[in-house]
Amino acid sequence: MKFQYVIYKQTELEVNGRMADEICQLLVRIRRYGINSIPIETGSVSEFFTKHQIAPEDTLLIAATDQTLEEICGQPVASIGFDNPDLINEGLYQADILVEGFAEVDYYFLERIYQRKHQIPWHMIDTKRCYLREMTEEDLPDLYKLYEGEGITKYVEPLYEWEEELAYTKAYIKNMYRYYGYGMWLVKDRDTHELIGRAGLNNLEFEGKWILEMGYxxxxxxQRMGYATEVCKAIIEYAKGADTGYDRLYCFVQPENEASKALLKHLQFVSEGYVWRDGKEMEVYSYLLISK
Known part of the structure; x- marks a missing residue:
């Protein structure tokens, strides 16, 4: 299984009788990534697959009608619904995602829609020595090994028992990653692909409002090799550029965790005092993501 084709019915993508330049340019640009764009000239999508001997699971469909989306019902085809202003009364509810235009759509956008369809974890951030990606159920054994390391659970909650952690992970992938596009990620060594940490962003309800929290x-x-600094700097830059809807980033640290407090101060976080959280006293640090 590999993302190789973008298919479409040209008449569905035409507005006022012609395809917009942004769509045409997109279909040309994706060729440099090895993606073939092929119009469905006649017949149904299923007939197209048979005629061209193309595997549905290697394909992303751009459609603007419910009829075309119905033609891939039950098939492993990623799909984008185009809200074409010339085509009214089209709900496009079966599409994996809806777009109103293609000005901001590029190869990476298409690739991520394809990955979501096939439950392939997103590669989120690269640093000098690491990369951060979404976790999967298959990552749980390595995650347990990480949490068994000396001192790991001194300042963070341990994992649940296996069955409960598995259920939590499934729900987290479905609800956090899919809805928000961010979350807690795995930190992997770029050379060995070894799991060396866990870090990322979470939404947290705090003092009656929702905030964005960084964890690591x-x-x-x-430890003591600069990995935490390297990873957290990258997450901060990601949070600045991502459309999270938050203007501040928070961290909660136990007062005796001197290493984390020193790291946050180095990263220009500011202490906002102490609170009680989950039965523990915590020092609250914040970082302004949007310059005033």
Whole structure:
């Protein structure tokens, strides 16, 4: 299975009798990534697959009618619904995502829609020595090994028992990653692909409002090597550029966790005092994401 084709019915993508330049340019640009764009000239989508001997699971469909989306019902085809102003009364509810135009759509946007369809984890951030990606159910054994490292659970909650953690992970992938596009990610060594940490962003209800929280764990054998600084700097830059809807980033640290407090101060977080959270006293740090 590999993302190789973008297919479409040209008449569905035409507005006022012609395809917009932004759509045409997109279909040309994706060729440099090895993606073939092929129009469905006649017949149904299923007939198109048979005629061209193309695997549905290698394909992303751009459609503007419910009829065309109905033609892929039950098939492993990623889909984008185009809200074409010339075509009224089209709900496009079966599409994986809806767009009103293609000015901001590029190869990476298409690739991520394809990955979501096939439950392929998104590669989120690269640093000098690491990369951060979404987790999957298959990552749980390595995650347990990470949490078994010396001192890891001194300042963070341990994982649940296996079945409960598995259920939590499934729900987290479905609800957090899919809805918000961010969350807690795995930190992997760029050379060995070894799991060396866990870090990312979470939405948290605090004092009656929702805030954006940064969390991080680095494996015991990788601590004091600058990995936490490297990873957290990258997450901050991601949070600045992502459309999260938040203007501040928060961290909660136990007062005796001197290493994390020093890291946050180095990253220009500001202490806002102490609160009680989950039965523990915590020092609250914040970072302004949007310059005033």
């Amino acid at each position: 764990i680095i494996a015991a054998d990788r």
